[in-house]
Amino acid sequence: MSPMQIAVHESRTDRMSGAEFRAFQARRPDHERWELLGGVAMMTTPPTIAHNQISSNLERLLNHGLAQHAPSLLATQRPGLDLGEGDYRTEPDVGVIDADYDAGQRFVARAHLLAEVVSDTDTMICPTRIAGGST
Template sequence: MTMQGRLSAAAFRFFQEGRPDEERWELIAGTPVMTAPPPIDHNRIASNLERLLNDALEHHDPDREAVQRPGLELGLGPAVLAGLGFAGAYRPEPDVAVIDDDPVAGRRLVDRAHLLAEVVSGTDEEPVLPDGLPWIDAKTRLYRAHEACRVVLIVEQNRIDVVVWERGPDGWVARCLAEPDAVLDLPGFGLRCPVGSLYAGTHLRPRQRLA
């Protein structure tokens, strides 16, 4: 579902406040777009990643937590967005984010995320820029421009495949993990686990049934 008309970022947040909690909206080039309910596998992967990160952060850095689908203020002004090739306002909603642990009743929005993760869905492959850039690639570009972000994860839901973007002293470096036994090693978050752990309980790594 797509709403007609262009909104600023502030107008979009006001619009979101009046929508039911179960609805999920993103702002793409100033246009509010409601995304369809994701497949169960998509939710399972996001839940697995959230749990793995929180288990690791509990011991490594208890001042941070992993959450699903926070409202994210990227802190990117029009000039920065234009330099990235974007026109209009954008407010993507990450599937999982590592944020500062600050329990506040009714909290919806954050302006600092240290890790941002997307589980790729069908709508993520749709082009959103004039040059045909898919939404998932646009989100990756936006997340990497977020000053606080140190890691971006792009997780495929229909095959075991995780792209890990890490910010280093010389900029961003990507690596691809495409085997279930490949190690997802994120020392800044205390996480080290097999990539297959993200897919536990999905059709790619189903639970073992009792005989």
């Protein structure tokens, strides 16, 4: 989980599928960060500067090694993942993906490495409710 996440529970009792979540996410402003965890949409808060620095250092070190040993791969921060049919759509802090991507691409269906920086605040979850399923 990211440093702090806010759970969004819609008025229905079932959980979102990956496809339902992507449709929900498409209606949200670009500045909002969302992940689907076990069928529940979670809005994430910005990580701490220290968290970002660790992610940046890892990304830089990975890209340095990949440039020398696997130039067809790229380390990037917060790649959107569409891995399978489940009810998880996460954005890890750093991921190694294929370097061949489209300029407007947001999601990948394959990753070679995923890394999450663990923070002290990772256990803080603040539930909220969306009235009528809209925000």
